[in-house]
Amino acid sequence: MSTLRHVKKALMISALLLLLTLSLGGGVASKSNDQAATYENLRLFTEVLSIIQSQYVDEVPPKDLVYSAIKGTLRGLDAHSSFLDPDMYREMGVETTGQFGGLGIEITLKDDILTVVTPIEGTPAFRAGILPGDRIVKIEGMSTKDMQLSDAVKRMRGKPGSKIVISIIREGLNEPKDYSITRELIQVQSVKSGELEPGIEYIRLRQFQEKTGQDVEGALEKYNKGKKIQGLVLDLRNNPGGLLTSSVEVSEKFLESGKLVVYTEGRVRNQNMRFQASGKRTWSDFPIIVLVNQGSASASEIVAGALQDWGRAVVLGTQSFGKGSVQTIIPLSDGSGLRLTTAKYFTPKGRSIHGKGITPDIVVEM
Structure with missing residues (x-):
C-alpha cells in the first residue's frame, strides 16, 4: 500500500508542477x-x-x-x-442513473476474454482489490469461456448482502486467484472535487451519468466564488465511461462555442453525427491537466481526446483503454433487446479511439 500511495503522490506532484509551468491562456451494395x-x-x-x-x-x-x-x-x-x-433489458436504465446492485465493476470482452475495464471507486470490487486489466476466468466456478457479456453481468448482479466468488488471472500471478465479494447496492457519486493547493482545483469523475455535466459546473462555480481558478486537474482515471451526451457536456465547458467535441460514423446515415460545443459559458482562462490510465474508457476518452486535439489540456498518465464504439439499444418484440455496435467515435482531428485508446502527452507509469 505504501508503494501505491507513493505512486499516487508522484502523479499528483507531476500534474501540479506541469500546471504551474503552463502559460494561461458507401457505397451501395446489391x-x-x-x-x-x-x-x-x-x-x-x-x-x-x-x-x-x-x-x-x-x-x-x-x-x-x-x-x-x-x-x-x-x-x-x-x-x-x-x-x-x-x-436484462428492463435493468438497462439503472446503469446511467447512478444506482444498481452488484459488485461495482465495469467489464468487457477483450480478445474474447472477460476483462475488467475498471472497478468503480468505493465499491465492493474496488475494496476487494480488483484491478483494471484483470481477466475473469470463472464466476461461481463456471468458466467464462464463450460467455456473453450480458450473461456475465447478470451473473455478477444479485441481492445485496449475497456473496459471489470470481476467479481472476492477472499479470504476475502463476494461477487464478479467487475473490469472494459481497454484493451491495451500488450508488455512484460521479463527481468529487477539492483543492490541491491554492488556486489549483481537482475534479475527479468516476462515471459519466445524466447529471455529471451539471455537477462539474457546480464544482467549478463553487470553487470560483471563493478564489479564482488558476489551474485544473481533471482526473478520469478508472472512469469506465457512461453517457455520450454527458461527455459532450463536460468537454464543452472548456471549449469555445462551435468547436467539434466528437463525431460518430456508421453504416446507417442517422449514426453519422457531429457533437459541437454549445454557446454556453466556457471556462477557458486556466490550464488543464487530464489524468488517464488503462481504466479510462469510452466517454472518458472522448473528453480527453477532445481537449487534447484542441490543445486545451495536457493529457498525463498511461494509455487509455480504447473503447471507441457506439452501442445502440434496440427493443425487440418479446421484451428483449439488442445492444448493437452501430458506429465508432472519432476525435476532432479524426483519430479513432477504438482499440487504440488515447496516448498521453506525458507518460507517467502507474
Whole structure:
C-alpha cells in the first residue's frame, strides 16, 4: 500500500508542477443478392432448428434455442454487441442513473476474454482489490469461456448482502486467484472535487451519468466564488465511461462555442453525427491537466481526446483503454433487446479511439 500511495503522490506532484509551468491562456451494395443469401441462410437455420427439436436427446424449449442462436451470432460480431433477455433489458436504465446492485465493476470482452475495464471507486470490487486489466476466468466456478457479456453481468448482479466468488488471472500471478465479494447496492457519486493547493482545483469523475455535466459546473462555480481558478486537474482515471451526451457536456465547458467535441460514423446515415460545443459559458482562462490510465474508457476518452486535439489540456498518465464504439439499444418484440455496435467515435482531428485508446502527452507509469 505504501508503494501505491507513493505512486499516487508522484502523479499528483507531476500534474501540479506541469500546471504551474503552463502559460494561461458507401457505397451501395446489391440488395437483391444480399437478401437472397439471407433467405437461403435462414432456411438452413430453420432446418437445423427443426432437426434439434425432433432428434436432440433432451427436449429444449424453442425460445432457448433461438436465444442461444442470437447470442452466438452477436458474439461473432464484436466484444460490445450482445443480446439482452427481457430481465436484462428492463435493468438497462439503472446503469446511467447512478444506482444498481452488484459488485461495482465495469467489464468487457477483450480478445474474447472477460476483462475488467475498471472497478468503480468505493465499491465492493474496488475494496476487494480488483484491478483494471484483470481477466475473469470463472464466476461461481463456471468458466467464462464463450460467455456473453450480458450473461456475465447478470451473473455478477444479485441481492445485496449475497456473496459471489470470481476467479481472476492477472499479470504476475502463476494461477487464478479467487475473490469472494459481497454484493451491495451500488450508488455512484460521479463527481468529487477539492483543492490541491491554492488556486489549483481537482475534479475527479468516476462515471459519466445524466447529471455529471451539471455537477462539474457546480464544482467549478463553487470553487470560483471563493478564489479564482488558476489551474485544473481533471482526473478520469478508472472512469469506465457512461453517457455520450454527458461527455459532450463536460468537454464543452472548456471549449469555445462551435468547436467539434466528437463525431460518430456508421453504416446507417442517422449514426453519422457531429457533437459541437454549445454557446454556453466556457471556462477557458486556466490550464488543464487530464489524468488517464488503462481504466479510462469510452466517454472518458472522448473528453480527453477532445481537449487534447484542441490543445486545451495536457493529457498525463498511461494509455487509455480504447473503447471507441457506439452501442445502440434496440427493443425487440418479446421484451428483449439488442445492444448493437452501430458506429465508432472519432476525435476532432479524426483519430479513432477504438482499440487504440488515447496516448498521453506525458507518460507517467502507474
